Amino acid sequence: MSPNSKPGLRADASRNTARLLAAARELITEAGPEVALDEIARRAGVGNATLYRHFPTRADLLVAVYRDEIADLCRCGTEPAGSEPPxxxxxxxxxxxxxxxxxxxxxxxxxxxxxxxxxxxxxxEWHTSITAAAGVLVERARTALRPDVTTTDVLTLATGLALATGADGEHAHHLVALLRSGLASRSADADRA
Incomplete structure (x- = not known):
């Protein structure tokens, strides 16, 4: 549960938490996790005391931001588009x-x-969540995959691609397409042709 969804938070406190998380997400994307906390508070339009009241340490803030990132990623895995083939x-x-x-x-x-x-x-905990989301997708696609493919195989290969390509999204997408060719069963490839 993210801090902005705690039951009982006053409306202004909930808004401040949401603004702090949004500002932190933006600044961390721009400058990395070592961004100055004062800058996060400034971008959120709140004082430093408000930031520290909601997130007493940098670690608390980073955990809250990353927890939301993981939740979004896992939600995409467990709630795929209904009409999309597995x-x-x-x-x-x-x-x-x-x-x-x-x-x-x-x-x-x-x-x-x-x-x-x-x-x-x-x-x-986060690794387990990601593995579970991937596992759901792998099992749904089981008949279209080579029979020896495991969730661990898929995540290991995808992680390797991500680390090898860094922030080069186009190259990463190209490599994921190549990975698909290697993991899909021959009949699934024939169906796509």
Whole structure:
């Protein structure tokens, strides 16, 4: 649950939280997770005290921003377009996943960093959520995939593509299309031709 959806928040507090999260999301995208908290408060149009009342530490803010990013990504996986064929839904989501990994990795690492470069339990929670969303899509597309393909295979290959291409979205999309050729069963490829 994101902080702006806590039950009982006053309307102005809820608006301030939403503005802080939106400003943080924008500035983190522009400047990275080390962006000055004062700048986030300024962009949100609130004072520093308001920022610290809602997010006492930088880690609290980063976790809230990244938690929303993960929720959006997983929602795209578990609520695909109704008319989209399952194999298309899987690869539409993989395109989003690759962009997510390529662009949100610094935020993910900052939000889940623990002492000694160890990940906090949040990292495992987020990994589990992503794996579950991908698993739903892989199972829906099962008949169109090679029989030996697993969810872990799909996520490992897609993550590798994201890390290899970085922020080059066009190249990443091209590689996801190539990945589709390798993972799809021969009959699924024949159906597309």
């Amino acid at each position: 194999l298309d839904a899987l690869f539409t989501w993989l395109d989003k996943f690759v962009v997510h990994v390529a662009t949100k990795r610094p935020l993910a690492l900052a939000a889940s960093a623990g002492p000694g470069d160890r990940h906090t339990p949040l990292f495992a």
